[in-house]
Amino acid sequence: MNLEDLVKKARGGRVVASGFLNPEEQEALRALAAREGLGLAWFGGLPAAERRLGVLHPPEVPAVSDPTWVGWLAAEDPERAAARLRRALDAGELGDVRLTPEGVLFAATRAAQARLAGAGLAAVDPPEAHRPRERRKTRTLVVPSLRVDVVGAKGLGVSRSYFAKGVKAGKVRLRGRVAGAKDEVREGDTLIAEGLGQVTLVRVVGRTARGNYKVELTAEK
Incomplete structure (x- = not known):
């Protein structure tokens, strides 16, 4: 691509x-x-x-539609089903793949559904019990700095020391690489924290009288 x-x-x-x-x-x-x-x-x-x-x-377009599709493969052997799924689709057609005891939940492009049927994989919309429940919130918060540990902890609702341990262990990514302890988050950046979720710094609204940052954050868990 x-x-x-x-x-x-x-x-x-x-x-x-x-x-x-x-x-x-x-x-x-x-x-x-x-x-x-x-x-x-x-x-x-x-x-x-x-x-x-x-x-x-283009910037004059106010909003765009979601082109993704979430599919479900019921399987007695989810690992084998996931392997078949990856063989059937190109990397650009397949998003995250998550295994459950009953099958495989995955994200794909909408055009991929027909390709899966041609490969003999009966992928369908997820049943109610396995339908993903996205927990996404956008809030305006005040933080003392834009450091990774500060923004990540505030956005995901955990202690700064706990999030800092994740950074030190290499479990937090920023701008496509493992985040460092002194890295700062910029507008538009997304922090991905393994096992916790992700936080996007939508914008810096301004500074408070005490010099803190007022920021708009979107958190997904």
Whole structure:
């Protein structure tokens, strides 16, 4: 997938969706979109998804639709079913894959459903018991700094010391790489914390009289 080509199409006035991207690719696309002044919306299908699909659009387009589909494969052997799923779809067509005792829950592009049927995989919409329940909240909060541990802890509702341990253990990613203890979060950045969820710094609203930052954060768990 050529990210430059996607940006060129969006620059020409089109709404363009990428395939599913890993965190490093997401950061590359985010940088390209920012450089060109393009809008960029992310969709992962599943709550707190690591692999996400980006939709580029001209800035005058106010909103875009979600091009992802969440599917379900009932299976007595979920690991084998997941392996077949990965063989049937290209990397850009398949997002996160999550195993349960009863089968496989996964995110994919909407066009992938027909390809799965052709590969002999009876993927369907998830039954009620396995339908993902996204817990997503956008709030305006005050933080003393924009350091990774401060923003991550505040956004996900855990103690700073607990989140800092995760950073030290290499379980937190920022801009497509493992986050460092002294890294700061910028507007548009997403922190991905293994086992906790992810936090996006939507914007810095301003500074308080005491010099703290007033920020708008979106957290997904």
